Amino acid sequence: MDMSYTPEENAFREEVRTFLKENMPKDVVEKTKSGQELGKDDLLSWHKTLYNKGWIAPNWPKEYGGAEWDAVQRHIFEEECAFANAPRTVPFGLTMLGPVLQKFGSQEQKDHYLPRILSGEDWWCQGYSEPGAGSDLASLKTRAVREGDHYIVNGQKTWTTLGQYADWIFCLVRTDTTVKKQEGISFLLIDMNTPGIEVRPIILLEGTHEVNEVFFDNVKVPVENLVGEENKGWTYAKYLLTHERTNIAGVGASKAALASVKRIAKQEISGGRPLIENPAFAARMAQVECDLMAMETTNLRIVSKAAVGQAPGIEASMLKVTGTLIRQEINDLARRAVGPYAMPFPSEAVEGDNQPIGPDYAGPQAKRYFNNRKLTIFGGSSEVQRGIIAKTQIGV
Amino acid sequence: MNFELTEERQMLQDTLRRFLADRYGLDVRNKIVDSDEGYSPKIWEELAELGVIGALFTEEEGGFGGKGFDITTVFEELGRAGVVEPFIETGILGGGLIAALGTDQQKELVEEVIGGALHLAFAHGEPSSRYELSQVETTAKASGDEIVLNGRKAVVFNAEAAGYIVVSARESGGLSDVDGISLFLVPADAAGLSMVGYPLMQGGRAAEVTLDDVKLPASARLGEAGKAYPAIVTAIARANAAISAEALGAMETASNLTKGYLVTREQFGRPIGTFQALAHRMADMLIELEQVRSAVINIAGHMDDDAKTRDLYVAATRNVVGRVGRLISEESIQMHGGIAMTKEYELAHFAKRITMSDHRYGDTDWHLERFIALSAA
Missing domain, CATH: 2.40.110.10 (Butyryl-CoA Dehydrogenase, subunit A, domain 2)
Structure with missing residues (x-):
């Protein structure tokens, strides 16, 4: 047992920190800090910066152009990015589709798609959930019928994150309706410019446009866009989900968010003294910090067991449940910390030419609190994760 | 002991509930929320005609209520319908302070307030x-x-x-x-x-x-x-009764929406409410909701007590409302799943009303500290 970082790891941290300091696009950092929505250009400019450095795919093997970092390096990178207010990289190509293609894709698919994911040339989105298939994903109904060299796709996907920017969507579709629901699903790659596809925005409760509905009306998809074998899509989907859950603990993001709450609590004066000295607030903050310190080690323990390019098993479910609870607790503290200035609505409070209302740190807090309620819902809700843990551990 | 509303208050509650159910649906509310004014002058006028503002003032002041239970009866219904029109500001705070402290000439404004013609x-x-x-x-x-x-x-x-x-x-x-x-x-x-x-x-x-x-x-x-401080504390105590009742009404709606969703939404071939993991959490919400209902009765029933007793109940009620509010708002969203994250779905508005009420006149922790200070005094 040795919990200290090696000299090489410390040097790596220094290298990451210096790189971020010198290369982060300043306008993007400002937007991230003040809680503004990032547009396609913002996200792509950050993507390109990391791509040029060779750091865009920390978890990919070197043979596919990844950085092939080990768990500790990935942890260090994530933490430094969070503290530098770097935006998250868009995960759909890099952490979801990429690993699936590497394991199950044809040579042609690997050669064509992987470099374009790395460079940011193709923007991918995820076509999994449907209105009737959420936690029960396997009950999905979007239909793909083979006609000659094409599949004809009809149906609807929903909660498609950043689908408004996407060039491509990877979709779970039903190719056989006569078998057990998990056994009739296939994994298709669909060009978003194909006729018959319509994207409609879903506005979230705090006013942002992150997710969409995607409708398919007789969409023609070439058969070579099938990944792996027909009707084996559920296997690939599950493989993808385990990758989606790597880094799901969000240790770096939570540490950065907690540091931000502390900065706010030092500046806010409540009853004649800084809020950070208020016993009730300090107790809440200490409580979540204790949890976070333990989770950081849980995260390192679990992630370091998984080999490069592999995903952890049910422990990932544990990390997701704990990590998202901690993050949401921090978001709740942040909204409390700013007091009455949590109420001004951010669309005018932090965006455009308007001066912020109240202290500049106040505007995004309530918005972030509401937006991050999604953390315990998407990527397999906390209930689904608990179900996985219970099923595996108790066997019921 | 009798926990029934008086006949007059029961009538007011029924009238408001019917009117708002009829006239303040999701589409209307969304339109109002997105409007430049942020409220509907027409709804304001109609609610004033129904007595929403008059109920907040005593007969001597020109109204027909003014007691704690008048306030909570009105605001529970406004909360249930997610009404955003600013009745606390005009009726309880601005109007209440003028009625409490004003000269005869200043008090003439109260009549305009009750009629709905003047905002404060x-x-x-x-x-x-x-x-x-x-x-x-x-x-x-x-x-x-x-x-x-x-x-x-x-x-x-x-x-x-x-x-x-x-x-x-x-x-x-x-x-x-x-x-x-x-x-x-x-x-x-x-x-x-x-x-x-x-x-x-x-x-x-x-x-x-x-x-x-x-x-x-x-x-x-x-x-x-x-010498205005005591009057300010009294007005804010009344506003706390109003915001507590409003939050109660909003929690009732959030709970009802969640109950409804649990029996209609099917996953894995059955209504999700048949999963015990969710059913028990729904039961917890309903248990806590009754705590809020009682806390609101407490704040209303002690509104005219001596300042110290009143303020103790104010602090205790807001603490319960704040804690349960967070539970109900967050659990309602979680048990719905993604649909509750959308602006289109009714719950979102209620979750925001409940959560943001914790940022007015003191939050959950602030009221707990106040309770401790008042208890020790």
């Missing part, structure tokens, strides 16, 4: 005062026959629609002294008064108000010079 706002909180009611930096200085106000007021609800703004200012004493605070009735178009308005997370609008050498005649003072 209460500009008390300041950029750095958070929830501390005695912290007033805005100054009022005599200059010949006039009084001159200078300062900044924060998150003033309904400031843009108000005909008059009740402004607190310090005439003597230090930053947080309870003595030395006065109230002034300031016409919204007074020279030197400016504001920057903005929408609120929970619907409705507020503004940052700047007072830059606002000159008033001495007759604009509301009540005695430097």
Whole structure:
């Protein structure tokens, strides 16, 4: 047992920190800090910066152009990015589709798609959930019928994150309706410019446009866009989900968010003294910090067991449940910390030419609190994760 | 003991519930929330006609209620329907302070308020005062026959629609002294008064108000010079009764929506409410909701007690409302899943109303500390 970082790891941290300091696009950092929505250009400019450095795919093997970092390096990178207010990289190509293609894709698919994911040339989105298939994903109904060299796709996907920017969507579709629901699903790659596809925005409760509905009306998809074998899509989907859950603990993001709450609590004066000295607030903050310190080690323990390019098993479910609870607790503290200035609505409070209302740190807090309620819902809700843990551990 | 509403209050509750169910549906509300004014003048007028504002004043003041249970009856219904119209600001705070402290001439405004013709706002909180009611930096200085106000007021609800703004200012004493605070009735178009308005997370609008050498005649003072603090605490206690009842109504709606969703939404071939993991959490929500209902009865029933007893119940109620509010708002969203994250779905509005009520007149922890201080005194 040795919990200290090696000299090489410390040097790596220094290298990451210096790189971020010198290369982060300043306008993007400002937007991230003040809680503004990032547009396609913002996200792509950050993507390109990391791509040029060779750091865009920390978890990919070197043979596919990844950085092939080990768990500790990935942890260090994530933490430094969070503290530098770097935006998250868009995960759909890099952490979801990429690993699936590497394991199950044809040579042609690997050669064509992987470099374009790395460079940011193709923007991918995820076509999994449907209105009737959420936690029960396997009950999905979007239909793909083979006609000659094409599949004809009809149906609807929903909660498609950043689908408004996407060039491509990877979709779970039903190719056989006569078998057990998990056994009739296939994994298709669909060009978003194909006729018959319509994207409609879903506005979230705090006013942002992150997710969409995607409708398919007789969409023609070439058969070579099938990944792996027909009707084996559920296997690939599950493989993808385990990758989606790597880094799901969000240790770096939570540490950065907690540091931000502390900065706010030092500046806010409540009853004649800084809020950070208020016993009730300090107790809440200490409580979540204790949890976070333990989770950081849980995260390192679990992630370091998984080999490069592999995903952890049910422990990932544990990390997701704990990590998202901690993050949401921090978001709740942040909204409390700013007091009455949590109420001004951010669309005018932090965006455009308007001066912020109240202290500049106040505007995004309530918005972030509401937006991050999604953390315990998407990527397999906390209930689904608990179900996985219970099923595996108790066997019921 | 009798926990039934009086016949009059029962009638008021029934009337409001019917009217709002009929006229304040999802589409109407979304349109109002997205409007430039942030409220509907027509709905305002109609609710005033139904007695929503009159119920907040006593007969001597020109109304037909004014007791704690009148306040909670009205606001529970407004909360149940997710009403964003600013009745607390005009009726309870602005109107209540004028009725409590005003001269006969100033009190003439109350009639206009009850009829729905006049909007009011209460500009008390300041950029750095958070929830501390005695912290007033805005100054009022005599200059010949006039009084001159200078300062900044924060998150003033309904400031843009108000005909008059009740402004607190310090005439003597230090930053947080309870003595030395006065109230002034300031016409919204007074020279030197400016504001920057903005929408609120929970619907409705507020503004940052700047007072830059606002000159008033001495007759604009509301009540005695430097002695307004107890009246402010009383008005805020009544506002706390209102916001607690409003949150209760919103929690009832959130719970009902969640119950409904649990029996209609199917996953894995059955209604999700048949999964015990969810059913038990729904049961917890309903248990806690009854705690809130009782806490609201507590605050209403002690509204006219001596200040110390009243304030103890105010603090206790807001603490319960705040804790349960968070539980119900977050659990309702979680048990719905993604659909509850959308603006289109009804629950979102109620979750925002409940959560943001914890940022008005003190949050959950602030009221707990106040309860501890009052209990020890």
